[in-house]
Each structure stands twice: as C-alpha cells, then as structure tokens.
Amino acid sequence: MIPPESKKRNKRIEHLGAWQGFTCAVFRHPDDNLSVVVLTNLDEGHSNPGLIAHVTAGLVHPPLLPTKLTPIADTQPAIAASLAKLLDEVVAGKDIRPQTTVELAADFTPDTSKRAQERLSKLWPRGTLTLLKRTPLAGGAAQFTSMFRLSKGALTLLISFGLDSNGKISTLGLSPDRDYE
Numbered sequence: 001m002i003p004p005e006s007k008k009r010n011k012r013i014e015h016l017g018a019w020q021g022f023t024c025a026v027f028r029h030p031d032d033n034l035s036v037v038v039l040t041n042l043d044e045g046h047s048n049p050g051l052i053a054h055v056t057a058g059l060v061h062p063p064l065l066p067t068k069l070t071p072i073a074d075t076q077p078a079i080a081a082s083l084a085k086l087l088d089e090v091v092a093g094k095d096i097r098p099q100t101t102v103e104l105a106a107d108f109t110p111d112t113s114k115r116a117q118e119r120l121s122k123l124w125p126r127g128t129l130t131l132l133k134r135t136p137l138a139g140g141a142a143q144f145t146s147m148f149r150l151s152k153g154a155l156t157l158l159i160s161f162g163l164d165s166n167g168k169i170s171t172l173g174l175s176p177d178r179d180y181e
Contacts, residue, residue, distance in 0.1 A: 024039045087120060100172070101169065120174070122155055
C-alpha cells in the first residue's frame with residue numbers, strides 16, 4: 001500500500017471539444033474524487049470551457065485553482081520595448097511578416113493582420129503593457145515567451161509574445177483578458 005503522503009495528488013484527465021458552435025470541457029480529478037463538466041452554446045472564439053472547468057474545480061477544492069494572472073516585475077524591459085515597437089507597426093498597418101519566423105508568418109494573412117490591427121488600435125498607442133508571466137522556452141536557451149496585459153481605460157487584452165534565438169518573433173497571440181491562466 002502506498003502511504004497517502006507519497007501519492008501523487010491533483011492528477012487531471014481532461015477532454016475538450018467543439019462542434020458547430022458548441023464547446024465543452026470534461027475534467028476528472030481522480031485523486032480528489034471530483035469531476036467537472038462544462039457545456040456551452042458558444043463557439044470557440046467566444047468561450048473558454050476549459051478555464052471555467054479549471055476554476056470551478058478550484059472553487060470546490062482550492063489546490064486545483066489555476067494560477068491567478070497578477071503583475072510581476074519585468075527584469076528584461078527590452079522584451080516589452082520590442083513588443084511596443086511591434087504594436088506600433090501592427091496598428092500602422094505595416095507588414096510584420098519579415099520580422100517573424102517562417103511558421104508564424106504563414107499565419108499572417110491580410111485578413112488576420114487586419115483583424116489584429118482593428119483589435120489593437122482600440123488599445124494602442126497610449127495603452128499600458130504589464131508583464132504577467134515569463135516562461136523559458138525548452139532547450140535551455142535564454143529565450144522566453146512572455147504574457148502581457150495591454151490596457152487602456154476599461155479595455156484590456158492579453159498578448160503572448162516571444163522571440164527565437166535569431167531575434168525573430170516566434171510567438172504572437174491575442175486573447176481576451178482573464179483572471180486566471
């Protein structure tokens with residue numbers, strides 16, 4: 001018999017899905033005798049059932065609560081400066097693909113670039129970038145993916161941003177603001 005203190009806790013088995021405008025998340029925490037099911041009538045762009053399931057599990061059993069996104073000290077302000085320069089260019093309608101990795105450039109169609117420009121122009125320029133998270137990339141290189149909250153008045157947006165070892169933008173993502181990871 002395994003002593004209770006040596007058992008691995010908080011194991012999670014999950015399944016996320018979306019189909020024809022519906023989304024769902026099923027989380028099972030077998031070590032905690034807890035299951036959470038979230039069903040929505042919203043498409044993927046307007047819902048986050050995984051986050052809802054994660055937070056709900058944490059409300060029932062606090063060790064399962066996801067990490068709260070709170071500001072942290074920025075010890076590498078050059079990363080935020082690079083992002084600010086990029087935001088200037090996106091809002092101005094410039095083609096940023098030459099600054100990105102080949103993989104990321106493939107995601108930037110004229111349509112996606114225009115949508116990014118429209119979303120960001122409400123917050124930039126004169127918005128505030130606040131660092132929330134910095135994660136080292138695999139491989140031991142001194143490269144990071146950073147998550148910033150961009151805010152201007154009551155409007156907010158989360159931005160994931162990262163540079164590869166050659167200084168090319170390897171990560172760029174916009175998502176609605178939220179309290180938890």
